Amino acid sequence: AQSVSQHNHHVILSEAASLELGCNYSYGGTVNLFWYVQYPGQHLQLLLKYFSGDPLVKGIKGFEAEFIKSKFSFNLRKPSVQWSDTAEYFCAVYSSASKIIFGSGTRLSIRP
Amino acid sequence: KAGVTQTPRYLIKTRGQQVTLSCSPISGHRSVSWYQQTPGQGLQFLFEYFSETQRNKGNFPGRFSGRQFSNSRSEMNVSTLELGDSALYLCASSWALREQYNEQFFGPGTRLTVL
Numbered sequence: 128a129q130s131v132s133q134h135n136h137h138v139i140l141s142e143a144a145s146l147e148l149g150c151n152y153s154y155g156g157t158v159n160l161f162w163y164v165q166y167p168g169q170h171l172q173l174l175l176k177y178f179s180g181d182p183l184v185k186g187i188k189g190f191e192a193e194f195i196k197s198k199f200s201f202n203l204r205k206p207s208v209q210w211s212d213t214a215e216y217f218c219a220v221y222s223s224a225s226k227i228i229f230g231s232g233t234r235l236s237i238r239p
Numbered sequence: 240k241a242g243v244t245q246t247p248r249y250l251i252k253t254r255g256q257q258v259t260l261s262c263s264p265i266s267g268h269r270s271v272s273w274y275q276q277t278p279g280q281g282l283q284f285l286f287e288y289f290s291e292t293q294r295n296k297g298n299f300p301g302r303f304s305g306r307q308f309s310n311s312r313s314e315m316n317v318s319t320l321e322l323g324d325s326a327l328y329l330c331a332s333s334w335a336l337r338e339q340y341n342e343q344f345f346g347p348g349t350r351l352t353v354l
Contacts, residue, residue, distance in 0.1 A: 161342070170242070171329065171345040217282060226295045227272070231281035 129154045131220050133230035140208055141238045148203040148233050150192075150218030159221040160201040162192055163229075166214045174216070177201065188212070210239045241265065243332050243346035251352045257318040260349045264311050264332030270294075271313040272343060273305060276327040285328075288313055317351075325353045 132151045140146060152158065162174040175186025182194040192203045201218060218230040244263045252258050264271050272295075273285040284297040288307035305315040311332075317324055327350050331343035 163345075170347055171331075173342040176342060219282075226287070226297075227284055229274075229282035229284070 129220070129222060129224060129228055131218055131228045131230040133216075133218055133233050135233045136231070137234045137236065139236045139238065142210055143207050146203070146205040146208045146212070146235070148216055148218075148235070150201045150203065150230060152199050152201070152218075152220045152228075154199075154220065154222050154224065156222055156224065160192070160194060161219040161221070162186065162190070162201075162203050163217045163219060164214050165217070165232075171217070174203070208235075208237050210237045213237045243330055243344055245328075245330050245346040245349050247349060248347065249350045249352075251354060252320050253354050254320055254322060256320050257316065258320060258351060260315045260317075260328055260330075260351075262313045262315070262330030262332075262346060264313070264330075265344055268332035268334045268344070269311050270333045270335060271307055271311060272331045272333075273313070273315050274329040274331065275299075276329055276348070277325075282329070285315070320353045322353050325351060327351075 130153050134149050160177040163171045164174045165171045174190050175184050175192055177184045177194045185191045190205050192201055194201050213236055215232045215234050217232045221227045246261045270289045272287040274282045276282050285299055286293055286305050287295040291307045302318045307313045327348040329348045330346045333343045
């Protein structure tokens with residue numbers, strides 16, 4: 128069965144540190160890839176998405192993600208995090224076979 | 240434009256009871272999906288409705304069911320509640336059927352506690 132793995136369950140960083148959250152999926156066919164974010168007390172919202180084209184996609188709030196097809200990965204990055212980035216981050220993969228599957232989430236805590 | 244709304248926001252039920260949750264999508268959105276969010280399992284897809292028809296279904300038992308009305312509003316029902324059904328139930332809407340072309344907009348969720 129298809130799956131989405133987010134290996135980091137909880138990441139703690141200081142402000143201005145660089146961020147990379149891992150996301151790997153298991154499906155050999157065409158996929159659409161997403162990162163969603165859930166700030167404390169707020170709704171899940173889309174951070175960025177990849178459908179096709181340039182594998183480096185830019186999202187809101189300075190986030191970006193790179194699709195590496197050979198590694199089945201779609202890691203989320205941000206060069207310098209802020210305290211306001213404290214949230215839970217979910218990777219999601221859509222395929223015609225499995226429809227939408229979410230990863231288990233990564234909780235990001237930023238020390239001011 | 241108003242966002243996705245879910246009612247009620249909080250529910251406490253006991254084992255064996257049934258519950259109905261409601262979701263109103265963003266105006267113009269015709270696709271509604273439901274998810275169960277728990278700390279251990281993350282977000283798990285329950286089902287998706289489009290034009291009053293269930294188009295996709297996740298791996299949940301038949302106790303979980305749903306429907307969509309002609310105005311795109313959707314309800315989710317869970318019968319014979321179990322302790323393990325305690326979770327945050329999220330509804331998401333989009334204007335087309337496939338996630339491929341459109342992002343989903345999530346509601347605030349309904350927090351269900353089963354005692």
